[in-house]
Amino acid sequence: MEDAKEDLGHRVWIQAEQRAAQGGVLFVRELGVKLAARHAEAADRVREYERQLAHVVRVLALTPGRDSLVQLLQLLEESQSAGGPGLLPPFVASLLAEHQQVDDLASIDFDRRGWNRLTELRACLFHELVVRGVEVEKSSPLHSWSLRRPAWHALSWLPGRRSEFEVGLNVAVDFPSRSISGSARGASTGLPDTGRMDPPTPRRSERLSLRDTATVDVHETIVAAVQAGGWGDCAAWVFMLDEPIAPDRVPALLPTLPMRCVDGLGPMDRFEVALRPAAEIWRLLFGTASMGGMYGSGVHGAYGRLWAWKSMAGLSGASADASAEEVEEQARRSTWFHFQADADWFHNDIDADYGIAALSPDRSRIAVLAATDAD
Template sequence: MEDAKDDLGALVWGQAEQRAAHGDASYVRELGSQLADRHAAAVEQVREYERQLAHVVRVLALTPSRDSLVQLLRLLDEKRPFTAGSNLAPRFVASLLAEHQHVSDLAATVFDRNEREPHRLDELRACLFHELVLRGVDVEQFPPLRCWLLVRPGWQALSWLPVQRRDFEAGVGFPSRSMHGSASGSGTGVPTEGRVDPPTPRTSERSALRDIATTEVHETIVAAVQAGDWGDCGAWVFMLDEAVAPARVPALLPTLPMPCVDGLSPTDRFEIAVRPVDEIWRLLFVTASMGGMHSSGVQGAYGRLWAWRSMAGLSGAPAGASADEVERHVRQSTWFHFEADADWFQNDIYDYGIAALSPDLRRIAVLAATDTD
């Protein structure tokens, strides 16, 4: 087996079958053992290259200068390393650029869509565009950004989003990155403002209503939580027999047939607050963009998309609705943020519930999320 160290491949293809046929299975097993060791070493070497490459990209992205941008774009265009790990994904690189580079430099370099690479960096451009929009950049002030709206691929998922930041999207949080680290944080607790906790003891009678959420609606409602890779989530939709005033919703929610409130006794903690649209949107945006305890999220651009998707499902916007139509539904709904000491909510890391009452007061949609498996 010493020769295998010099030309293991030749032995695998030249002797394995013959040795096995002559009953020397231990020889073949030893070949496999050496191959497994070499494979493990090669995999670790690939991972190290990925870490090193990600750091090089990070250094270029976090060094504010037009030359750094030019060299970074050249590297990304020529080598196309986007598949070599999440820290090299276009959405992550775009987030770094939006955080550290000057908008004028980004507009002049990244959005210069030349003939040499007419589309290879379009995913990066799409993500960066919405990262900038979320940060309050006025697209009209930068001709290359205005031009991007004319040439961007219509099939790209982010093209559904509005090209101007809505007022309820302002003031969102972003992670803070440096050459060797990052910091981010989010709170999911029910605030004291707007509290409408129902008096205890609450009724122990369960509602006869039934969940009518289709698979499509369910997936739409939980979009932000799943994008953030949280531990668990659930979604339910109930059509009411009659119009229910917003003031009655806090007492109704704990009685609904939902796993997230199963086992909740009449005196167990159930905290709920009426919340403005911007607070609900920020909660969903942070959930998707920054992710849970064991996830880095999908960054700003896709965090924006999935927050809008979840709001669309909760507000009852029809399938295929435009952003303007979703916004109308969102603004006309009444929003609640709640927590409970039910078993489903672990109350260990991050947990929250969101409920939306439709403008006609006949539909209640609920999202529950926990970052504990």
């Protein structure tokens, strides 16, 4: 069969070159049309095989029990060349964390004697379990793997235990619910009633002359969670203040900053803002990255955790080389705000717009993230 393929390829090359040299360019074009049609047919067949294989993987992942888990891992170990979104390790790990018993996952998937080609799946699954509240120290296989996680892997930057920001995650709300036939999710970006600090109207309409100091790297770090979640648009700004300000002055200051997300906001237009705990901001960013927007499924729990942390790092002003523990401390000492507005930039669809502002611990730096997922 392989010889036949090589012979066909050789004949196509020879025929195309010979006919073109003889002036038969029409023949060459028709040859190309036939090849393009065969390519499209083969691509359709590949996509159909990917869909079918993804369904088989989903059935095994969602069928609780050691037997189905072993068969799934064996299938993935033997099918490394297969592609498609339904086969990506972050997605499969998320399914396993939702439907399989922790003890089974720990004793089977994290057994160092097997599954040598499933490092990415194992890395994702570890953080799916951590962020869902599994205490790694109480499981010998998980604890052992946490001590020998590959240092080169991006997820190794994350802490091997849940931070104080992550403890409040609710499995029923902050994670998707999947079945054989579909899925549902319940994360919300709405502004809470508690902690409201809406500035009185009419507000001042003139803009401050502050300059956005966000570098390209800082901007990309701040918007990391939104971009990972595949939202429609996002932007970030960083402003260094002339003097430190008290947190209660931030709500009135935000609409006056030179930011696109408040363009067109009149002195009487809606601008709502609430003081939020750092944990709630992290939760909002995690939902954005892990479950995605209206037209995507996000990057799931493990990488959702990573990009939520990175956005928190950029917003709080942590150094580029800060550890997760250092980012957590910087974020804990910062003051966090959540806002929404009837400005031109936002579309004000339900759960499709939000703004986040962070006042640094020294109260002289304000960083802002604005996100929208509407068309």
